[in-house]
Amino acid sequence: MTVTELPRTVVPNPSFRKQVEEKSGEKITACYQCEKCTNGCPLAFAMDIVPHKLMRSVHFGLKDEVLNSDTIWICASCETCTTRCPNGIDIAHVMDSLRQISQAEGIKASQPQVPVFHKAFLASMKRFGRVHEGEMAAMYILKTGGLKGLMSMAGMAIDMFKKGKIKILPSRPNKQVRDIFRAAERKGK
Numbered sequence: 001m002t003v004t005e006l007p008r009t010v011v012p013n014p015s016f017r018k019q020v021e022e023k024s025g026e027k028i029t030a031c032y033q034c035e036k037c038t039n040g041c042p043l044a045f046a047m048d049i050v051p052h053k054l055m056r057s058v059h060f061g062l063k064d065e066v067l068n069s070d071t072i073w074i075c076a077s078c079e080t081c082t083t084r085c086p087n088g089i090d091i092a093h094v095m096d097s098l099r100q101i102s103q104a105e106g107i108k109a110s111q112p113q114v115p116v117f118h119k120a121f122l123a124s125m126k127r128f129g130r131v132h133e134g135e136m137a138a139m140y141i142l143k144t145g146g147l148k149g150l151m152s153m154a155g156m157a158i159d160m161f162k163k164g165k166i167k168i169l170p171s172r173p174n175k176q177v178r179d180i181f182r183a184a185e186r187k188g189k
Helices: 014-024 036-040 051-060 063-067 080-084 091-104 113-128 133-162 175-188
Strands: none
Touching: 014 051, 014 091, 036 051, 036 080, 051 063, 051 091, 063 091, 080 091, 091 113, 113 133, 113 175
C-alpha cells in the first residue's frame, strides 16, 4: 500500500510578489504557466525549482522558498526563458532581481561561487570599462581557491596566453562604461 501526500496548502502573500515586481519592473502575474521558459532552459536539469514553478512561487509570495533556492544562483542569465515567454516577461531579469533581494536581505547564496564571480566581473568592468578576462579570472580564483588555487591554474593561464585566448594587459579602457558605473554610484548614494 502506498501513502500519498496531501498537497501543501499555500496562502498567497502578495507583498513579496509586489517587491519583486517593483525591483524587476516585470509583471509576475502575467505568467500563465505555459512552461516554455522551463522547456528552453539549458540549466533546468540542475535547478531545484524550474523557472515556471519559480515564477508561480513568486506569484504566491513564497519568499523563503524562492530566496533560498539554488535556482536563482544557477540561472546563467542566458535569456532563453525571456525570449521564449509569450507574454514578454523578462524572466532572466526577475532572476537577477531575486539574487539582488536575497543579497540585500543577507541570505547566504546556496551557490557561494556565483556572487564571487559576479563581483569579480563587475570589478573588472568598473576598472577597465570592459572585462579583462585575465584579471577577472585571477580575482575569482584567488577568492574561491586562495593562493593555492591561483597557483594550480597558472599552467592553464600560460597556455591560454600562448594561444592568444587571454591578454596580459587589458584593451584600451572604455571611458563611457566607467562613466556609467560612476553615475550609478552617485545615484545610489
